[in-house]
Amino acid sequence: MTLFTETSDVSVRPAVPGDERTIGAIQLAAWRIAHAQVLGDSLDLLDAEAIVTQWATAITAPPAGHRVLVACAGATVVGFASTAPVAAPGPAAAPGGVILALEVDPGHQRGGHGSRLLAAAVDLLREDGADQVLTWVLDGDAARAQFLAGAGLGPDDTVRELATGTLPDGSTRTVREHRWWASI
Template sequence: MADASVRTATPDDVAEIARVHRDTWRTAYRDLLPEEVLTGLDVAETAPAWAEAVSNGQVLVAEEGRWLVGFCVAGPAPAEEVARADGSLPADAAATALVTVLVEPRWGRRGHGGRLLAAAAGRLREAGAARGVAWVPEADRSSTAFYGKAGWSPDGTVRTLDAGGRPLREIRVSGGLTPPLEP
């Protein structure tokens, strides 16, 4: 494998992060989301949101050689993302982070996701977080398995989103921010 690394995203990475987001969803979720939702993903439209996350220091990028191949967004979890199904907050809500890892499928299974999650976990621990949560489409076995290898598992909370008129059921996975997440 070529040189692989993880670093903090910069404003120069925003367009490529938006492209990876679009291309990954179009490949990984083509059987889960309506075609019009996937074709409607536009780099120019999503770039401002990515620029904000990058400016807040919440995005890490994975590179292989000169290619940006994936990213991780990680920061404090909003109350609605960590709440139980009944709306109550767990005792550790203030120490819980919301994490999203995306690696372009063509670069998958090369350790990039694990490096991203480990780097994010280290930063989150330094910021006082003890646990992470991520939302994964229930039918996305690959992502569920990825988080499972890091010791994260479904915590019993589900939600259903409207994905262009088609319901998309997501499960919340949760886990610690300590080893085995080390790179």
Template sequence: MADVAVRTASPADAGSVADIHLRTWQTAYAALLPEQVLAELDIEQTRSAWLDAIEHPASTVFLATEGGTAVGFCVAGPSPEADAANADGSLPEDSAHTGLISSLLVEPRWGRRGHGGRLLAAAAEALRERGARRGITWIPEADEASLGLYRDRAGWQPDGTVRTLDAAGQPLREIRVAGPLELTLVEPAS
């Protein structure tokens, strides 16, 4: 495998992050999202949104590279109360020490090479350094690849909390997955 790394994204990386975001949604998420949502994706708006995210002081955007090419990204920060809340709306005792992985995408052509695990490990370490003890993320219920990364590689499990988003009039059901931030990643089966 070529030289691989994970680093903190800089403002100059916003275009690369936007490209990965769009290509991943247009390929891996084509069956999950309505055509209208995918057709309305705009590279300049996406780049601007990622520039804002990269510059946001409360979260960190990590960039995975292989041979100098940006291949994936991950965003980690403190969990908003709404994301950490139990299904009944109450807050768990550890809500103040819960970190959120708000996005983790690896462009499909670079998948199954360990980039997702490296991104998750970097995010978990950053969340621990900020005082978090537990991590959560939301993933589309039908996204088996992401569920496999969290469940099979990191030991995170669905915690029974679900939400439904409106994707251009089509419901998109997401499950919350939670787990420890002290990660021992299991290598993917070849």
């Protein structure tokens, strides 16, 4: 009698042309769940095609040092991360890196994809000479804060406010993000 055990076919790879539509869909789905309370109606104003176009550009013609990675379950893209360099704060300091985005499709969360993406992103930043990584966490995103804390990142008391755009009634909404970082 032969027993078969199912093995996971999971990976992280650089994004390639054709991944942009899936990345855009994952981003919107993840934001609608994670940020619905904070962003509310602003999420309905997002232009899905513009997001896909921006991801296509990020994949095919990125600014220097910017990278887009995707997490895969088999051949299916289930998450993504985007990184960029950050200038050194002083002449003797090493540069850092920022994780601009890291999202996993809601149906594939808690499967290790986010951790694999974070590890791959940090590895690439290290290869580029970075000695620290930073990212931003939207107020109210307790799951992301917990994930980052578990990976060794922590808040550094830096806060920024961002406008979410003009709502149909002419009002604007501002959200706050907190910077998280770690030495790498």
